[in-house]
Amino acid sequence: MIDVNTFIGGFPWRYVPHPEPAVLSQVLQREGIDGAWVGHLPSAFHRDPSHGNAELVAALAPFAPRLRPVPTVRPDWPSATRELDLAVRVSAPAVRLYPQIVGLGPGDPNTTQVAVEAARRGLVLVLTVRFEDLRQRHPMDAVPDLSAAFVRELARASTGATVVVCAASREFIEEVHWGLTPAERTRLHWDISWLWGPPSDELSHLLRTIGASRFLFGSMWPLRLVQTPLASLELREADVLAAVLADPDRLGLSDEAGDWR
Amino acid sequence: MTTPLAGGEPLIDVHAHFFPDGSGYHNGWHLNARRLEAGDRIGIVFHVASILGSWGATSPTYFQSLADTVPANDAMLALQAADARVRTYVAVNPNDGAGAVAEVERCAARGAVGLKLAAARRCDDPVVTPLYECAARHGFPVLHHIWQHRRRHWPGQDISDGADLARAATRHPTVSFILAHIGGGGDYAHTFAAVRDVPNVYLDLSGSGVDRGMLDDALAAVGAQRLLWGADITLCTGLAKLRALEVIGLSADELADIRWRNAVRIFPAHAFASLGGRLSPARPA
Numbered sequence: 230m231i232d233v234n235t236f237i238g239g240f241p242w243r244y245v246p247h248p249e250p251a252v253l254s255q256v257l258q259r260e261g262i263d264g265a266w267v268g269h270l271p272s273a274f275h276r277d278p279s280h281g282n283a284e285l286v287a288a289l290a291p292f293a294p295r296l297r298p299v300p301t302v303r304p305d306w307p308s309a310t311r312e313l314d315l316a317v318r319v320s321a322p323a324v325r326l327y328p329q330i331v332g333l334g335p336g337d338p339n340t341t342q343v344a345v346e347a348a349r350r351g352l353v354l355v356l357t358v359r360f361e362d363l364r365q366r367h368p369m370d371a372v373p374d375l376s377a378a379f380v381r382e383l384a385r386a387s388t389g390a391t392v393v394v395c396a397a398s399r400e401f402i403e404e405v406h407w408g409l410t411p412a413e414r415t416r417l418h419w420d421i422s423w424l425w426g427p428p429s430d431e432l433s434h435l436l437r438t439i440g441a442s443r444f445l446f447g448s449m450w451p452l453r454l455v456q457t458p459l460a461s462l463e464l465r466e467a468d469v470l471a472a473v474l475a476d477p478d479r480l481g482l483s484d485e486a487g488d489w490r
Numbered sequence: 491m492t493t494p495l496a497g498g499e500p501l502i503d504v505h506a507h508f509f510p511d512g513s514g515y516h517n518g519w520h521l522n523a524r525r526l527e528a529g530d531r532i533g534i535v536f537h538v539a540s541i542l543g544s545w546g547a548t549s550p551t552y553f554q555s556l557a558d559t560v561p562a563n564d565a566m567l568a569l570q571a572a573d574a575r576v577r578t579y580v581a582v583n584p585n586d587g588a589g590a591v592a593e594v595e596r597c598a599a600r601g602a603v604g605l606k607l608a609a610a611r612r613c614d615d616p617v618v619t620p621l622y623e624c625a626a627r628h629g630f631p632v633l634h635h636i637w638q639h640r641r642r643h644w645p646g647q648d649i650s651d652g653a654d655l656a657r658a659a660t661r662h663p664t665v666s667f668i669l670a671h672i673g674g675g676g677d678y679a680h681t682f683a684a685v686r687d688v689p690n691v692y693l694d695l696s697g698s699g700v701d702r703g704m705l706d707d708a709l710a711a712v713g714a715q716r717l718l719w720g721a722d723i724t725l726c727t728g729l730a731k732l733r734a735l736e737v738i739g740l741s742a743d744e745l746a747d748i749r750w751r752n753a754v755r756i757f758p759a760h761a762f763a764s765l766g767g768r769l770s771p772a773r774p775a
Contacts, residue, residue, distance in 0.1 A: 243679070246703045259737070362699060364675035365638065425698065426726030427528035428521040454700040456730035463495055464528050464726050 230262050231477045232455070233323075233355070234395040234420045234447030236270035237288060238281075240360070242367035245270075248451040250292050257295065260455055262446075264295045266355070266477065268325045270451075272301040273357075279308060279315075286319050299323045299355060302347075303331055304339040313346055322477065323353035323393065329375045335382040344388035353480050356380065358396045358423075360452060377404040384413045391481040395420040395447050399431040406439050418475055420447025422457070426464040433466040441472035494533025496732045500750040500765055503529065503728065505633060505670060505696040505720030506539035508576075510565040514546035526575060528725045532732075535750070536762055540579040540606040540633070541566045552609040552635070552647045556586045556593070563597050570601060577761055579606035579633055584618045591624050598628045603761035604668075608635040609647035614657040622662045629758045631666040633694070634658075638676030652681035656688045666690055666756040671722050673697030673731075678704055682711035689716070692756065695748070696720035700727050705734055714744035718752050 237250050248270065257265055267289055272281030278301035289296045302312045302324045316324050324347060328340055347354055358375045380394055384405070394405075394417065402419050409417070421444055424432040436444065446462075448455040465472070494501075506525065509518030529537060541562040543554025554562070559582055566578045580597035582590040584607065594605060605625045611617055613634050625632050637649040652669060659667045667690055672678045674697030685691040693708050695717060708717060721728025735745060754762050754769055 243701075244703060246706065361701075362675060365677050365699070368641070425724045428524040428725065429723065430524060432726075451702055454702055454730050454734050456733040457700045457727055460495075460729035460733070461726040464531065464729065466524075 230446050230474075232257065232262050232265040232448050232450065233393055233445045233477050234357075234422055235265040235450045236268045236452070237285065238270040238272075240270055240452060241274055242361070242370050245451050250288050250296055253450060254292050254295055256450065256455055260459060262455070264297065265450075266299045266322055267296045268299045268355070269301060273325070273327045273330060273360075275301075276303075277306060277308070278303055278312060282312060282315060286315070297322055299325050301325050301327070302343055304328065304333060304337065304343040305331060309339070309343050310346055313343070313350055313352060316352055317350050321352065323355045325355045325357065327357060328379060330372050335376060335378040336386075340383060341386045341388055344383060344386065344390035344392075348389035348391070351481070353391045353393055355393045355395060358394065358398075358401060360396070360449075377401050377408075380405045380417070381408050384409050384417050389416075391416050391418070393418045393420065393445060393480070396423045396449060398423055399425075399435060402435060402439070406443070414443070416481075418443055418445050418480065420445050421461060421474070422447045422449045422453065424461060426461040427466075430466055432461050433469050436465070436469040436472045441469070442475050444474050445477055446474055495531055496533045496729060498533065499746060500535045500768070501533045501719065501732075502536045502538065502750045502753040502762065502765075503534050503696075503720050504538050504668060504718045504753050505694045505722045506537040507723060508539050508541055508566065508569055509545060510541060510562070512547060513541070513544050514551065518545075522569075525725065526573070529575070532725065532729050535575065535765070536577050537575055538577040538579060538604060538753070538757075538761075539566065539569070540581040542581055542606075542608055543583075550646065554581070554583050554608075554610070556583065556589050559583060559586070559590075559593060563593065563602070567597060567600050567602065577604075578602040579604045581606040581608065582621065584611040584615070584621055587617070587620070591620050594621065594624045594628075594630075598630070603630065603757050605630045605632045607632060609637075609649050611648055612654055613650035614654045614661075618658070619661075622658070622665050626662065626665050631668050631692075631756045633668040633670055636670045636674070636681070638672060638674070638678045639680035640676070651676070652684035655691060656685050659685075659688050659691045663690055666692060668692050668694050668718060668756075670694055671697030671720070672708055673699030673701070673704060673727065674722060675699065679707065682707055686711045692716045692718050692752065694718045694720040695731050696722035696728060698722075698724045698727050700730055705731060706738055709738070709740075714740060714747045715752055717748045719748050719750075
């Protein structure tokens, strides 16, 4: 099992205990998780992500291949394709985009272009709906959540890119999934970090209605407990207890896009 | 018998809810069954629970009418009578004044074990005082819904925060106050600072929030003997927190305190009679 939603580095709005790659590696081992896609948390808030990307690559090098870097790309920044090329050079599986933080809305042409270029390079795009619950945010943290409309527009843009959306709620996922054609849905995946187990059983419901092949394991470490998605999986309802989530290493491959529910 | 996911040591959920027919939850009985089923898998021995009026069907969840309050508490007591795993908080709206006190008395006589207050009136408002006095008479802890750091008003609730509860608890030192769901929304760091020095405020760990560092900071602020495990309406985050507690350096005694011993200490003796005898006299509250 691979955790597609982890970071290293600090968070501007609250203290995060030891967000270092060595600790992440130990946590994964302790929890029986084989590896992780790792972003650089501070870069989400930087104007230019290039320095943070360099820091990420250097920090993770001793932990390859268990920890794989996921550099940040700012779609409206002149160096966007340079960061994509960096990602290819370091064998990154994906790049992370934070359009809501830099004020890019649904249908943004720069994001569409980055998606096309990422697909050309075999890179997955990772979007993050939110880092924290709206109710606990710092007074200066006025960035809205990523909108469902943004994800719908990106999925409808025929860029060829595979997109992983992290930290989406059940309502968000359903609004996007059922707002796309079956063909558009096949390029879209969701991590399970914000889907609740019993008694509301949102995760079980979505595995049943949308299909396990659309979902990936993700925790949002170091911001959130890695034990949460593991617990959600353990507490699934009986009829979906054996459902197998998608394999991140197979995203975008022809045999991956088989779920047309 | 299969070992529970959270191990075999007793486990009390001090913040649970049930949902009767006709409530704002159309699938209430399914939710109830799933809570108990998942609770068994986790290893929950007791669900201490409330029903907040009609859950919005005929009066707002956090501003429940007296007409909704009485049948909700009856439904909760019926669940308790039917299932040995269930215990009842009597939930009332403090604005009902003498009617609210009478409802607590009525439910205490029928076996309720605690008082649940939500967000119909700020917890340090003098209007609530008769309810705290009533709780003291019955030895009931008060589970109070809390927004962690109220920086503004939010719709649908007249919310209290940790600082408000600290004031109320200081005025009523013989009552144990359970500060609801530190993971239930808002800035828990503010809460920890607000209640650190108020010994009759206990923190319930429930809520969907699973921030790393939250449990460590709660422990540092109030110690293991003022933490209570709970899940509220997300049992997955409850299980996750139990597992996190196991790896943050607690002793076996401290873990047992959080899982069940603290609850046994602050609830009436009849609430968990089967566990009361297991409390070690060498580890007083």
